[in-house]
Amino acid sequence: MPGRNCAFCILHSAFLLNSTSIFCKIVAGQLPSCKVYEDTITLAFMDIGPIVPGHTLVIPKIHVDPLTAAPPEVLQKLILVVQSIARAQFKAFQADGVNVIQSNGRAAGQVVPHLHFHVIPRFAADGHHWNWQPRPYAKNDEMEALAEKIKGALE
Ligand code: 5GP
Numbered sequence: 001m002p003g004r005n006c007a008f009c010i011l012h013s014a015f016l017l018n019s020t021s022i023f024c025k026i027v028a029g030q031l032p033s034c035k036v037y038e039d040t041i042t043l044a045f046m047d048i049g050p051i052v053p054g055h056t057l058v059i060p061k062i063h064v065d066p067l068t069a070a071p072p073e074v075l076q077k078l079i080l081v082v083q084s085i086a087r088a089q090f091k092a093f094q095a096d097g098v099n100v101i102q103s104n105g106r107a108a109g110q111v112v113p114h115l116h117f118h119v120i121p122r123f124a125a126d127g128h129h130w131n132w133q134p135r136p137y138a139k140n141d142e143m144e145a146l147a148e149k150i151k152g153a154l155e
Contacts, residue, residue: 023114027061036085041077044085047118051128054093054121058082064115066104078117085119095121 025031026045033045036056047055058081060074070078086098101118103110122128137143 021063021065021114022112023057023059023116024063027059036088037081039077039081041074042081044081044119050120051118052120052122052126054089054095056085056089056119058085058117058119060115065113066110067102067115068104070115078115082117082119089119089121093121093123096124097122 022031026033027043033043035043035045037044038061041061042058043061044056044058047057058078060070060078062074064070064074067075082100086100089095089098099118099120099122101120102116
């Protein structure tokens, strides 16, 4: 029974549902969704515009955005559900692969401002291609300098 020490109750009081988030409306049942899985912390449902058939979204039920703001308990549960969905996609569709995508901010391509993981089954001939263009570093020591910056910012 939920009590004062229930992690989900504590999180719920700290992160209220955001009434303007389209995904919060899905959680609240105010918008329809095709659910695949849910528990007290997470919801998985079919993406309305799949890159490949079977494309599923995994979200926290509380309003969290971006990834860096997610409480550890929520993130731990989310990634385990992402793993379960990926396993199910391999099994249900005999997928050749699975992509897990998670975007933060418009510059990263995020459209819906509510933390979500895309779990996308992939097939050798599914016709989808990522438009990634690998680039060389401008200077020999640039990679080391960037690594130092990240290391210096780690908390
Ligand atoms: P983002 O670009 O923010 O990483 O991805 C947002 C995803 O949410 C897109 O793949 C889009 O198709 C999906 N989406 C947006 N609105 C809805 C909706 O109302 N229902 C469902 N099921 N998916 C949605």
